[in-house]
Amino acid sequence: MIAQASTAAPLTMDQLAAVIAHDIPEGSYVNLGIGQPTKIADHLPKDESGNVNVILHTENGMLGMGRKAEGEEIDADLTNAGKVPVVETPGCSYFHHADSFAMMRGGHLDVCVLGAFQVATNGDLANWSTGKSGDIPAVGGAMDLAIGAKDVFVMMSLFAKDGTPKLVQACTMPLTGIGCVSRVYTDYGVFDLGPDGARVRETFGITPDELFAKVAALQREPR
Amino acid sequence: MARTSILATTDQAVAGIEDASTILIGGFGLAGMPFDLIDALIRQGAKDLTIVANNAGNAEVGLAALLKAKRVRKILCSFPRQVDSYVFDELYREGKIELEVVPQGNLAERMRAAGAGIGAFFSPTAVGTPLAEGKEERTIDGKRYILEYPIRGDYALISAHQSDVMGNLVYRKTARNFGPVMATAAVTTIVQVNEIVPTGYLDPESIITPSIYVDRVVQTEARHYTVRGAR
Numbered sequence: 001m002i003a004q005a006s007t008a009a010p011l012t013m014d015q016l017a018a019v020i021a022h023d024i025p026e027g028s029y030v031n032l033g034i035g036q037p038t039k040i041a042d043h044l045p046k047d048e049s050g051n052v053n054v055i056l057h058t059e060n061g062m063l064g065m066g067r068k069a070e071g072e073e074i075d076a077d078l079t080n081a082g083k084v085p086v087v088e089t090p091g092c093s094y095f096h097h098a099d100s101f102a103m104m105r106g107g108h109l110d111v112c113v114l115g116a117f118q119v120a121t122n123g124d125l126a127n128w129s130t131g132k133s134g135d136i137p138a139v140g141g142a143m144d145l146a147i148g149a150k151d152v153f154v155m156m157s158l159f160a161k162d163g164t165p166k167l168v169q170a171c172t173m174p175l176t177g178i179g180c181v182s183r184v185y186t187d188y189g190v191f192d193l194g195p196d197g198a199r200v201r202e203t204f205g206i207t208p209d210e211l212f213a214k215v216a217a218l219q220r221e222p223r
Numbered sequence: 224m225a226r227t228s229i230l231a232t233t234d235q236a237v238a239g240i241e242d243a244s245t246i247l248i249g250g251f252g253l254a255g256m257p258f259d260l261i262d263a264l265i266r267q268g269a270k271d272l273t274i275v276a277n278n279a280g281n282a283e284v285g286l287a288a289l290l291k292a293k294r295v296r297k298i299l300c301s302f303p304r305q306v307d308s309y310v311f312d313e314l315y316r317e318g319k320i321e322l323e324v325v326p327q328g329n330l331a332e333r334m335r336a337a338g339a340g341i342g343a344f345f346s347p348t349a350v351g352t353p354l355a356e357g358k359e360e361r362t363i364d365g366k367r368y369i370l371e372y373p374i375r376g377d378y379a380l381i382s383a384h385q386s387d388v389m390g391n392l393v394y395r396k397t398a399r400n401f402g403p404v405m406a407t408a409a410v411t412t413i414v415q416v417n418e419i420v421p422t423g424y425l426d427p428e429s430i431i432t433p434s435i436y437v438d439r440v441v442q443t444e445a446r447h448y449t450v451r452g453a454r
Contacts, residue, residue, distance in 0.1 A: 079254050144329070148328075148348075
């Protein structure tokens with residue numbers, strides 16, 4: 001097991017996006033969830049035409065999604081899952097919603113990166129509802145994405161605003177999917193998850209020992 | 224002789240929609256939303272409707288306008304809450320509209336099943352979550368699934384890019400979204416298109432929705448909106 005931090009300070013979300021982008025194999029079919037994970041696209045290696053080295057899937061029915069559209073490029077018929085206008089890339093394709101989700105559910109996507117409220121060390125994910133009364137429930141494609149890629153990664157801050165860890169022994173918020181997350185990228189470290197618990201791959205600005213003291217879920221049985 | 228009717232106005236296209244109908248409405252956010260058919264439906268007056276759509280309306284156009292006109296009793300959708308879904312949000316908080324949240328892929332597949340004559344199907348989506356509560360579960364080859372039933376519409380209101388005179392449809396970019404699935408899942412499918420072209424004009428290899436699924440077509444001026452504040 002590693003003993004030292006890889007960096008002197010915790011990572012910003014932008015730096016974390018760059019770490020994730022580096023870990024995604026070239027040529028992968030990838031879905032980047034709404035929110036922080038969309039930043040990853042900015043850090044993916046690009047070819048001479050400025051196109052990224054992976055094929056981006058957007059749940060509303062496109063493979064080969066390009067960057068955000070600007071000015072004259074904006075076309076109301078072409079948006080990403082966050083409803084932001086985007087552009088095409090060479091070789092892109094369109095398909096209807098049932099095909100788009102069959103593509104996920106059928107295990108054809110290589111990597112999906114999602115945001116999270118909580119992740120449990122066994123891979124359970126909570127990212128669609130805080131469970132607070134009065135909130136209007138909205139799930140979108142979160143539950144389909146959670147179970148719909150060969151590798152499901154989470155990108156999140158390790159601690160909530162109140163300082164409590166978001167990597168937990170068992171999620172207390174409503175679940176999005178069970179045992180579905182294989183790796184969690186956070187500002188303080190990267191963790192591989194599985195039925196046997198979490199394994200620390202790397203830490204940022206904090207040593208693994210310091211991390212175990214702060215995150216109870218990590219203390220139990222680091223493999 | 225084609226069975227699809229080409230109509231002159233959107234009012235003719237939505238004629239006869241009864242109170243308490245279940246209506247599938249296409250679009251993802253505002254892309255692909257059949258704005259003109261919805262406006263005609265508001266004029267037509269049908270009420271107590273059950274709507275199936277991905278979202279619950281944006282700003283005060285399209286589906287949001289239908290909600291604002293208080294014609295909708297219940298909405299089945301995957302993602303009601305958005306930056307500009309304030310019409311729905313207020314109705315929901317006042318208890319004036321019923322909401323059933325369905326994961327997006329299950330929503331699409333349940334309509335696909337309806338159109339394809341499938342009685343029900345086992346989906347891995349939502350297993351172990353609050354949205355699986357009360358649903359039949361089965362383990363198949365070691366993997367857990369929940370039973371999902373088809374969603375049928377009395378009507379589907381969708382938009383497409385072009386229709387030929389027979390009712391064969393092609394779509395444009397991500398505005399395709401739910402259109403092809405909803406067209407198969409409703410008793411009567413009503414389509415607004417940017418352009419009606421002669422039969423034989425469309426490349427048969429490129430037709431996405433064959434005419435058999437299409438009942439009424441009306442040509443409208445393309446109206447484009449983007450979601451303000453989307454990021």
